[in-house]
Amino acid sequence: MNIEQKVSGLYDQILTRNAGEPEFHQAVAEVLESLKVVLEKDPHYGDYGLVQRLCEPERQIIFRVPWVDDQGQVQVNRGFRVQFNSVLGPYKGGLRFHPSVNLGIIKFLGFEQIFKNSLTGLPIGGGKGGSDFDPKGKSELEIMRFCQSFMTELHRHIGEYRDVPAGDIGVGGREIGYLFGQYRRMANQHESGVLTGKGLTWGGSLVRTEATGYGCVYFTEEMMKANGADINGAKVIVSGSGNVAIYAIKKAQELGATVVGFSDSSGYVSTPNGVDVELLKEIKEVRRARVSEYVAEAEGAEFHEGGNIWELKADVALPCATQNELSGESAKLLVENGCRFVAEGANMPSTPEAIEVFKSNGVHFAPGKAANAGGVATSALEMQQNATRDSWSFSYTDERLKRIMTNIFKNCETTAAEYDHEGNYVLGANIAGFKKVANAMLAQGVI
Ligand code: NDP
Numbered sequence: 001m002n003i004e005q006k007v008s009g010l011y012d013q014i015l016t017r018n019a020g021e022p023e024f025h026q027a028v029a030e031v032l033e034s035l036k037v038v039l040e041k042d043p044h045y046g047d048y049g050l051v052q053r054l055c056e057p058e059r060q061i062i063f064r065v066p067w068v069d070d071q072g073q074v075q076v077n078r079g080f081r082v083q084f085n086s087v088l089g090p091y092k093g094g095l096r097f098h099p100s101v102n103l104g105i106i107k108f109l110g111f112e113q114i115f116k117n118s119l120t121g122l123p124i125g126g127g128k129g130g131s132d133f134d135p136k137g138k139s140e141l142e143i144m145r146f147c148q149s150f151m152t153e154l155h156r157h158i159g160e161y162r163d164v165p166a167g168d169i170g171v172g173g174r175e176i177g178y179l180f181g182q183y184r185r186m187a188n189q190h191e192s193g194v195l196t197g198k199g200l201t202w203g204g205s206l207v208r209t210e211a212t213g214y215g216c217v218y219f220t221e222e223m224m225k226a227n228g229a230d231i232n233g234a235k236v237i238v239s240g241s242g243n244v245a246i247y248a249i250k251k252a253q254e255l256g257a258t259v260v261g262f263s264d265s266s267g268y269v270s271t272p273n274g275v276d277v278e279l280l281k282e283i284k285e286v287r288r289a290r291v292s293e294y295v296a297e298a299e300g301a302e303f304h305e306g307g308n309i310w311e312l313k314a315d316v317a318l319p320c321a322t323q324n325e326l327s328g329e330s331a332k333l334l335v336e337n338g339c340r341f342v343a344e345g346a347n348m349p350s351t352p353e354a355i356e357v358f359k360s361n362g363v364h365f366a367p368g369k370a371a372n373a374g375g376v377a378t379s380a381l382e383m384q385q386n387a388t389r390d391s392w393s394f395s396y397t398d399e400r401l402k403r404i405m406t407n408i409f410k411n412c413e414t415t416a417a418e419y420d421h422e423g424n425y426v427l428g429a430n431i432a433g434f435k436k437v438a439n440a441m442l443a444q445g446v447i
Helices: 003-017 022-041 043-054 103-119 140-159 172-185 208-226 244-252 278-287 292-296 330-335 352-360 374-387 394-416 425-444
Strands: 059-066 072-084 091-097 127-132 163-166 235-239 257-265 267-271 302-305 314-317 341-343 362-368
Touching: 003 043, 003 059, 022 043, 022 103, 022 352, 022 425, 043 425, 059 103, 059 235, 059 394, 072 091, 072 103, 072 140, 072 163, 072 292, 091 103, 091 172, 091 374, 103 127, 103 374, 103 394, 103 425, 127 140, 127 163, 140 172, 163 374, 208 244, 208 341, 208 362, 208 394, 244 257, 244 278, 244 314, 257 292, 267 292, 292 302, 292 330, 302 352, 330 352, 341 352, 362 425, 374 394, 394 425
Parallel strands: 091 127, 091 163, 235 257, 235 314, 314 341, 341 362
Antiparallel strands: 059 072, 072 127, 257 267, 267 302
């Protein structure tokens, strides 16, 4: 059997064993495609069922989350934690609260997380969790009761040396606070290393809030430099308006770019004169309102209800909202409008068709597992500070983040070249992330 047949047989098995999980299939397909060249060059990576084991989570936990709403009615949600791979360190990955959450989505995110965490160079394994709970429109007390119920079950599965969750869509500082409070109560100890994204007075790290967005822009800056361009003076589209998007906008503008648009699930705002980040933060983080509110208070901004943000003209696109938000058609629009660089702040926001359009049109493309690794890397730095009971300064932590993102870029670049696919950062990220995990799995035996 040649490599092509082996990999396609393996993928067929994964489809059968994980039916009805299209996002998981998509994430696995992309990695398997990249691994063909590795298996060709270093066939020992095909031994001991290594790739099959890598595609099967070590543990999947699904649990009931009952809670009482403000009307006194019992509501029932479903909670998930997929502990995918702990060969490099404790499971690490965020919790997502969004109505679309299901097992397949958590598995795709957990699978991506293995390679992303490996790329950071830090000792963390891959995991992900969440719930189909929708925080939108819920009162403060409803959010708190939900978080407490969620942690009442999750607490027995996590720990500083076992599994260290963080935030993701719908889980920010407020939710981490309620989750941590309930964990502390149930465990009867202040185990600060059990969650990251904590408040600064109780074990949190400076830069964690900004890290994913900043890191994505640091990666973009490196990618542009390596390809003869400069972010200073560039026009940039940032989709979304949550944690990742806000800090990607902030850093891009600090480096001299103009951010020409941002969005939420109701539509997009065009901002030809750039974004007033403080106003956007006030609307999203304090008022918890929709992006449409922005235009009433910012000159030159326009709201496009239900519009497609990728129709804007820009040099750089940073998709920072959610999976599969950038289709093949949208990618064509970006190319037609002269976009030359795309870096994923979100996880898997570009469809396979979009990636193909970028590839065939010479657009430099950075996959999420590399470009958005700054968040989890800084979470690992938070764990280091917790372990040593220390708090680092903003500038020191930001410097570490920047160095990590530069190293990830260089690693993707040199790995792609080593396998004769120069400039293919998808392949570079997948292979570099894979090899470290694979070598550790081979060293630790068939488990
Ligand atoms: P937030 O909840 O803070 O923000 C999410 C943003 O995405 C909101 O603006 C939201 O709009 C928008 N969005 C969500 N779903 C959709 C949808 N179906 N269509 C259009 N817009 C949508 O999440 P984060 O900023 O933390 O996460 C964004 C992405 O980045 C996710 O893919 C996440 O996995 C990834 N990521 C996050 C990290 C982190 O540190 N937070 C780390 C690495 C990756 P609306 O309010 O209308 O729903």
